[in-house]
Amino acid sequence: MRSPNTDKPPLAVTMGDVNGIGPEILAKALATDVPWNTCFPVVFGSPRALEDARRFAPGCPVPVSVASVGEALGVTAGVPVISCGNQGPVPNPGVLDPAAGAAAVAWIEGAVRAAMAGEVGGVVTCPISKEAILRAGCPHTGHTSLIAAMTNSPDYRMCLFTERLRIIHITAHLSMRDAVAAVKKGRILQSVLLADSALKRLGIAAPRVAVAALNPHAGEAGAFGDEEILEIAPAVREAAAAGVNVSGPHPPDTVFRRAYYGEFDAVIAMYHDQGHIPLKLVAMDEGVNVTLGTSIVRTSVDHGTAFDIAGAGRARHESLLSAVVMASLLAEKGFAS
Numbered sequence: 001m002r003s004p005n006t007d008k009p010p011l012a013v014t015m016g017d018v019n020g021i022g023p024e025i026l027a028k029a030l031a032t033d034v035p036w037n038t039c040f041p042v043v044f045g046s047p048r049a050l051e052d053a054r055r056f057a058p059g060c061p062v063p064v065s066v067a068s069v070g071e072a073l074g075v076t077a078g079v080p081v082i083s084c085g086n087q088g089p090v091p092n093p094g095v096l097d098p099a100a101g102a103a104a105v106a107w108i109e110g111a112v113r114a115a116m117a118g119e120v121g122g123v124v125t126c127p128i129s130k131e132a133i134l135r136a137g138c139p140h141t142g143h144t145s146l147i148a149a150m151t152n153s154p155d156y157r158m159c160l161f162t163e164r165l166r167i168i169h170i171t172a173h174l175s176m177r178d179a180v181a182a183v184k185k186g187r188i189l190q191s192v193l194l195a196d197s198a199l200k201r202l203g204i205a206a207p208r209v210a211v212a213a214l215n216p217h218a219g220e221a222g223a224f225g226d227e228e229i230l231e232i233a234p235a236v237r238e239a240a241a242a243g244v245n246v247s248g249p250h251p252p253d254t255v256f257r258r259a260y261y262g263e264f265d266a267v268i269a270m271y272h273d274q275g276h277i278p279l280k281l282v283a284m285d286e287g288v289n290v291t292l293g294t295s296i297v298r299t300s301v302d303h304g305t306a307f308d309i310a311g312a313g314r315a316r317h318e319s320l321l322s323a324v325v326m327a328s329l330l331a332e333k334g335f336a337s
Contacts, residue, residue: 008039009121009331010069011324012111015045016126018091019100020305021315023053026126028317029324030079031059038328042072042120043081044107046088050081053091056313069119084110093311101132108143112150115296121331122297123147124323127305130173141173144291147298156293157194160275160302161326162283165259166266167275168195168292179271183214183227188235188268194292195266196244201335210255210264211236211248212274218251232270276302285318288326297330299323 013035016022026043027050035041043050047063054060064078072080088103111123125143133140140146148156158172170191171182192209199207211232215225222229232249239246250258252270256278259267269275279287280302287302301319309315329335 008037009328010040010042010073010119011122011124011327011331012069012114012120013041013043013124013324014104014107014111014126015043015049017100017104017129017132017305018046018049018088019093019095019097019132020127020129020307020310022126022128022305023049023091024056024310024313024315025301025317025320026050027053027057027060028315029320030061031057032317032321034321035324038325039121039331040073041079041324042069042114043079044084044111044114045081046083046091046103047081049088049091050079069114082110083107091311094307096129096132096135096307098132098135098137101129101134101136101138104128105133105136105138105146108146109150112147112296112298115298116151122299122327124320124327125298125300126320127301127303129305129307143298143300144172147291147296148294151294151296153294155190155194156291157191159195159198159290159292160279161288161290162279162286162322164262165256165279165283166195166199167256167269167279168198168266169269169272169275172272174272176271180214180227183231183270185231185235185238188232189238191268192235192239192244192246193242195268196239196246198290198292198335199265201333203333204265206245207265208263209239209244209246209266209268210250210259211246211268212252212255212270213249214252214270216251216253218249285316286322287319288323290326290330297327297335299327299330 050063062078086106089099219228289300291298
C-alpha cells in the first residue's frame with residue numbers, strides 16, 4: 001500500500017467535477033508512483049467519488065476522510081481526502097449538475113485557503129464544468145479567475161507549459177470580440193514581464209520571449225489590421241528597453257513551431273485558442289496549465305471534464321501527473337509571486 005511521503009511538500013489536489021473524468025484521472029494518477037515520490041498529496045474532494053473511481057485503478061490507495069491538512073499529515077496509509085463540508089452528489093458520469101459544480105467550488109476554495117495559509121505548497125486542479133459552477137451561483141468562469149479573486153491578484157495570466165513549449169496568454173476565457181479588444185500595449189507588456197520573471201525563477205538565466213501577432217502575416221504593415229503597429233510592437237519595444245530579451249510581433253502561423261524547435265523559451269499568445277491549439281496538437285497529454293501572477297502555486301491539467309467519456313475508464317491521466325510534478329517543482333523553488 002502506498003502511503004504519503006512525509007519528506008516531500010504537501011500539495012492540495014482538487015477533484016474537480018465528480019461527473020467528469022476528474023475522479024478517474026485522480027485515481028489513476030494515485031495508482032502510480034509519481035505523486036508519492038514527488039509530494040504528500042492531500043485530495044480536496046469526495047471520498048465516495050474517489051472510492052468509486054478506484055474500480056478503474058485498483059492500485060489507488062483507499063481514501064481516508066479527514067477534516068484538515070493537519071489531520072491529513074498524520075495519515076500513514078491511504079490517501080487523505082478533505083471534503084470541506086461538501087461531499088458532493090452521488091457521481092452521475094456525464095451529467096451536468098449544479099450540485100457537482102457547487103462541490104467543486106467548495107473544494108477549490110478549501111485548497112486555495114490552505115495554500116494561502118501555508119499549509120500546502122501549492123494547488124493542483126482537476127477539471128471543472130464552467131457551466132455547472134455558473135449554474136451553482138459561482139460568479140467566476142473558471143479556476144483561474146476564482147483563484148485570482150481569492151488571492152486578490154488582479155493581474156494574472158494563464159499559461160501552458162510542456163518540456164518544449166511555454167505559452168503565456170494575455171487573456172483567457174473571453175469571446176473573440178472581447179479578446180481582440182483586449183489586445184492592448186499595457187496588457188501585452190505586463191505579460192512579457194511576467195513571462196520573463198517566471199522563466200528566470202525556473203532557472204533560465206536569459207529567457208528568450210517571442211510575442212505572437214494577432215493578425216495574419218503580423219498585419220502585413222497594416223494591410224490586415226493595425227494592432228501590431230499600435231499595440232503589440234510598442235509593447236515589445238518597451239519590454240526590450242526594460243532589459244527583456246524579447247522579439248516580435250511574429251506571424252502566429254510560424255512562431256509556435258519556432259519555439260517548439262528551441263528558438264524561443266516562451267511565446268506570448270494574443271488569445272486563448274491561438275496558444276491552446278498548437279500546444280494541444282503536439283502535447284495533449286503532457287501539457288500543464290500554470291497560473292502566473294497570484295500569491296500561490298497553482299497548476300492544472302490542460303483539458304476539460306470530458307463528460308462524453310466520463311465513467312468509461314478511458315480517460316488519460318498523464319497531464320495530471322505532469323501537473324503534480326510541475327507544482328512540486330514550483331513549490332520547491334518558492335515560485336509563488
